[in-house]
Amino acid sequence: MIPAELLTQAGLILAAALTLVTLSYIFGDHPVFRIVLHLFIGAAAGYAGAIAVQDVILPQLIFPAVELAASGSTSTELLEFGIRLGLSALLLTKLSPRTARFGNPVTAILVGVGAALAIGGALQGTLLPQINASAQTFDLAGFDLALQGGYYGESISIILQGMLALLAMVSTLAYFHFGAEGRGKQAPLRNILVDVLAWAGSIFIAITLATLFSGVLFSGMGALTERLDFLRTIITALVGGG
Amino acid sequence: MNLRAPFSTAVAIGFGLLVLLGIFIPDLADLRNRILNWAMLLAAMALLLGLLNLFQVHYQRIRANERSVYSIVLILAMVVTFIVTLLQGSDSAAAEWIFNYLVVPIETSLMAVLAISLTLAAARTFQHRTDLMNLVFIGTLLVLLLGAGPLFGMELPYFTRVLSPYINNVLALGAMRGLLMGVALGTITTGVRILIGADRPYGA
Numbered sequence: 001m002i003p004a005e006l007l008t009q010a011g012l013i014l015a016a017a018l019t020l021v022t023l024s025y026i027f028g029d030h031p032v033f034r035i036v037l038h039l040f041i042g043a044a045a046g047y048a049g050a051i052a053v054q055d056v057i058l059p060q061l062i063f064p065a066v067e068l069a070a071s072g073s074t075s076t077e078l079l080e081f082g083i084r085l086g087l088s089a090l091l092l093t094k095l096s097p098r099t100a101r102f103g104n105p106v107t108a109i110l111v112g113v114g115a116a117l118a119i120g121g122a123l124q125g126t127l128l129p130q131i132n133a134s135a136q137t138f139d140l141a142g143f144d145l146a147l148q149g150g151y152y153g154e155s156i157s158i159i160l161q162g163m164l165a166l167l168a169m170v171s172t173l174a175y176f177h178f179g180a181e182g183r184g185k186q187a188p189l190r191n192i193l194v195d196v197l198a199w200a201g202s203i204f205i206a207i208t209l210a211t212l213f214s215g216v217l218f219s220g221m222g223a224l225t226e227r228l229d230f231l232r233t234i235i236t237a238l239v240g241g242g
Numbered sequence: 243m244n245l246r247a248p249f250s251t252a253v254a255i256g257f258g259l260l261v262l263l264g265i266f267i268p269d270l271a272d273l274r275n276r277i278l279n280w281a282m283l284l285a286a287m288a289l290l291l292g293l294l295n296l297f298q299v300h301y302q303r304i305r306a307n308e309r310s311v312y313s314i315v316l317i318l319a320m321v322v323t324f325i326v327t328l329l330q331g332s333d334s335a336a337a338e339w340i341f342n343y344l345v346v347p348i349e350t351s352l353m354a355v356l357a358i359s360l361t362l363a364a365a366r367t368f369q370h371r372t373d374l375m376n377l378v379f380i381g382t383l384l385v386l387l388l389g390a391g392p393l394f395g396m397e398l399p400y401f402t403r404v405l406s407p408y409i410n411n412v413l414a415l416g417a418m419r420g421l422l423m424g425v426a427l428g429t430i431t432t433g434v435r436i437l438i439g440a441d442r443p444y445g446a
Binding site: 004007011012014015016018019022023025026031034035036037038039040041042043044045046047048049050051052053054055056057060061080083084087088091092094095100101103104105106107108109110111112113114115116117118119120121122123124126127130131133134137161164165166167168169170171172173176201202203204205206207208209210211213214216217218219220221223224226227228230 | 249250251253254255256257258259260261262265276277278279280281282283284285286287288289290291292293294295296311312313315316317318319320321322323324325326327328331332335337339340341342343344345346347348349350351352353354355356357358360361364374375376378379380381382383386387390409410412413414415416417418419420421422423424425426427429430432433434436437442443444445
């Protein structure tokens with residue numbers, strides 16, 4: 001049995017080595033980096049597969065089979081288990097190109113259920129809440145308060161900010177509107193109002209993409225700082241013997 | 243036996259509609275949950291199938307002696323992690339060791355490399371394209387970077403307290419809302435196309 005302290009120290013040195021190799025990609029691609037990348041893909045895939053087996057396949061397929069064999073069960077439970085087993089077996093036919101077509105109906109179940117969940121999620125999780133939030137773009141309570149307090153500049157600012165946010169939303173949607181009226185033999189032309197809105201939309205989209213970009217950049221900077229600090233700690237400990 | 247287009251399409255439409263109706267009709271909730279459980283099992287099986295496929299592809303590369311070092315490393319890492327995590331559990335010391343000292347350091351370091359790659363990409367974009375959209379993008383990015391916090395120990399209050407919050411809370415908020423609504427509308431359209439059988443991404 002390897003002592004826990006030794007395992008931790010070996011782990012820290014391995015982590016530091018892997019960090020150094022991965023960060024060295026900044027200077028260009030090289031074979032050691034590729035080995036580390038393949039190590040990562042293998043470990044991550046193995047971990048995800050084990051979690052899927054442990055949390056889903058064992059409790060939904062294997063344990064019920066053991067229970068059925070050990071204590072017997074009602075016909076409903078047997079039918080339920082039969083369906084699960086049948087669907088899983090059909091999906092496994094996808095392993096070979098010769099039998100893959102037998103797995104199509106099972107893939108169709110996954111796609112159909114996924115599509116339905118996506119529709120429900122997009123509708124209830126994004127579209128309706130966003131429409132609701134858009135309806136509250138104008139901070140009416142703040143506007144009332146500013147007006148009552150005599151802060152007219154503030155109240156105008158609240159209205160202007162609401163109008164700007166609304167314009168940003170509408171023009172962004174207009175940017176992705178590609179409908180155009182036919183003009184006989186001439187090329188179809190987009191409505192001039194939609195065209196102007198789409199131009200404004202492109203500006204707002206550039207601003208939003210820059211905001212998202214900066215968010216990812218800050219996360220990356222955070223990760224870089226954390227990794228460099230980790231390396232500094234390990235090197236200090238190794239050099240100082242701590 | 244032909245299990246192609248009509249049968250698979252009918253299955254996708256039938257199961258999809260049952261799940262969709264189950265969201266809105268409470269009486270169908272039980273059936274919907276049962277179907278979702280089956281779908282969850284199938285998704286896990288599909289993941290396992292993907293794992294087997296990955297193994298198969300790299301095993302063939304090893305046999306063909308084609309970049310075999312990478313494939314050997316990948317297969318070893320996958321098999322060892324899979325067996326250790328499965329036999330000892332994901333919260334065991336061995337699985338946590340692999341996760342903490344192998345997966346997390348590489349993942350975080352890749353994220354760190356991303357920061358530098360993104361900075362370089364932004365600089366290159368500015369170098370090669372100077373249209374209005376690009377100028378607005380770079381200008382906004384500079385303002386947000388200057389407004390992120392103190393620069394060499396010096397704070398720029400106009401950037402940190404006025405410009406940066408204004409961009410985030412007014413300009414980007416509205417456009418982000420538009421983008422999210424667009425994505426949601428696109429998702430619904432794609433979903434509906436599958437549920438009416440216009441798109442059949444299941445080998446039918």
